[in-house]
Amino acid sequence: MRFSRGFKDGLPIALGYLPVSFAYAMRSISLGFPAWFPILVSATNFSGMGQVAGTNLIAQDATLGLLFATMLIINIRYMLMSISVSQHLAPRFPPWQRAIVAFGLTDENYALAMRRPQKLTFAYFLGLMSCSFSGWLGGTVLGVGLNAVLAQVLVGETGTQIYTIVTSAFGISLYAMFVAIIVPPARDDRPTLLLVLLTIAASCLFYFIPPLHRLPAGVDIIVCSVVCTAVVSLLFPHESAAEDEQKEEKSAQTDRREEKQ
């Protein structure tokens, strides 16, 4: 699993990130932040939902305790993803390499890497993450620039309305990308479909029942996902040991094929 393989896998993510990070940059500027702020946040955080939530809180002058707690709840899913990735690493993966891989562990990078049947190498991660990170950071920089241009061009009442529509339209891109990740596996695999439907039902409870809706953002993510995933894992355990051995054999074959190409 080489760098180039990872880079190729990262290309659709990088392109998909462009509108999302665009939207983030434009939103931050409209909240009153200076141009360097969204760029610094994108460069250090590399996470969609967390960045948006954190930036809103800073704009509202929220307390540092609230900021800390919200970030923790929204991002706690990464702890589970991080454990999951630790199970798919190639042998001889020293801590400093793990520390670098951890930085780029976004929802999309994670979902794409886990679709690979092979054990994941450091070179693969470097390719995948450097590519998607360029898209993320580049999109933020472009978003800051585009915002300045739009603010010049779109003036007056209609201009402001169109500006709001543009920001709103870009805002849906993060969700659309998630849809593109979950729908194909749910179409192919019954338990995954059941899991997705169950999760959406639970998520709607949290969204539409007022006392649950008032809980801090992120609580719903962790509660719904842990409960629903546990239920489906108990009902339809996914990987048996036998499947795992086949997987490893397949991975060795795929590696050999890729070497030949």
Add this chain to the structure above:
Amino acid sequence: MTLSSMLIGVAIMFAVTYSTRTLGLLLIRKPIRNRFIRSFLYYLPYSVLAVMVFPSMLFASVSLWAGIAGSLVALVLAFFRRGLLIVSLASIATVFFVEILLLFLC
């Protein structure tokens, strides 16, 4: 917002995000054999993404109708296995045109 509140804010955001991503990778070095935990880790990402997307996606735009249209377009294209970029661009375009349409109709 002051300069220092922005810088301290970014530092906290970075510290929390990065620690949640490193802990599992640094602490767990051995393969997990438990069948339940293995299944759990396999299914988890789909569930996490599903909670984040629905129903929030419907309400992400200025008007509800645009949100519904954008979500439908994304669902249909994803069902026919279009890639991340196509799905995302088509959904942006849908929201944009529906909202422009509503702006001129109302």
